[in-house]
Amino acid sequence: MKNFFISFLTFLGMLKNAFYPKKKNKIFIFHEIEKKNYKKFYKVIKYIQSKYEIINPEKKFNTDGKVSQAIITFDDGFLSQYECTKKYLDKENIKAIFFVIYDFMNINSKKKHREFLxxxxxxxxxxxxxxxxxxxxxxxxxSLIKNGHTIGSHTLSHPNLKKICKEKCKIEILKSKVSISKKLGVKKINNFAITFGGINYFNPYVLKLCKKYYKSTHTGIRGSNNNSHRVFFRENCDLNKDFKEIKFLIDGYADLYYVFDRIKLKFYNFISHKC
Structure with missing residues (x-):
């Protein structure tokens, strides 16, 4: 059933590209990378490079150009991300955004670490x-900052922002920016990644706060950022999946499945000015 679904969406995507060719500007997310998947991570990066121009996240997507572009991002702040960056990305001169959970960064005991996970x-x-x-x-x-990578905020403690009160929501979004900036000596924290990322994990009020305190807000909703300026779609790359399935996601063929989430996000974006 899963293979049929992938084949069907791939067919629709190829049909769309044939009759309505359009470049794609994509942002890709990586989370924990298991040791067994380090080489696979590099293989995925090389595949992304074959399909997109990977740009420095400090630059904006070229919406007028003909070349599809991509940005690499990492959520949560796992050590494996650092190791893969040093081993692969730095050698390719690829810069990425690292979305930091402030409390997670400061954990240094096994017990607290396990509890947080x-x-x-x-x-x-x-x-x-x-x-x-x-x-x-x-x-x-x-070390990442020294090598030209970008630091973003991923809240203080990684809560479901939709389920906490407005006061706590503001603290998680704003205080994380201030705390990370002070701790790491980064003057500007311009990027924020919504925890869990999906459309069901935030609401217009959360979006309003994100846009108020950050230049760019990153979701976990799949889609191309051809017309995005402040609120962005992102593609999660789960390295535990089969490489064929990861290629399917990178090519953007799963985007059709998320069309209603993107419509809902546009609605959220519109009414966030009024809430």
Whole structure:
């Protein structure tokens, strides 16, 4: 059934490209990268390079050009992201955005680390061990900054922003910006990634706060950013999936499935000015 669904959406996507060719500006997300997937991560990056021009996230997408462009992002602040960046991205001179969870960055005990993974990041117990899901520390982030990567905010504690009160929501969104900036010595934190990312994890009020305190807000809704200026779609790359399925997602063939989420986001964006 899954293979049929992928084949069907691929057919529709190819049909659309044939009759309505249009470049795609994509933002890709990576989370925890298991040791066994390090080489696969590089393989995915090379595939993205074959389809898109990977640009520095400090630059804006060229909406008038003919070349499809891409930005690489990392959520949560896992040590594996740092290791893969040093091993692969830096050698390719690829710059990325690292979305930092302030509280996660400051954890230095195994007990608190495990509790955070379970309670805040919703990692299932069977997937947690001593070798995976380690968090980056202050020195790791300093190294990334020194090498020209961009730091963004991913809240203080990674809550479901839709389920907390307005006061706490504001603290999570604004205070994380101030705290990360002070801790890492970064003057400007212009990018924010909504926790969990999907359309069901935020509302117009959350979007209003994000746009008020940040230049760019990143969701986890799939789609092309051809006409996006402040609120962006992103493509999650789950390296535990089959490479064929990852290619399907990178090519943008899954975008059709998320069309109603993108319509709902436009509605949220419109009424966020009034709430």
């Amino acid at each position: 379970l309670k805040n990041l919703k990692i299932k117990p069977q997937y947690i061990n001593n070798k995976e899901f380690k968090n980056m520390n202050f020195r790791n982030f300093q």
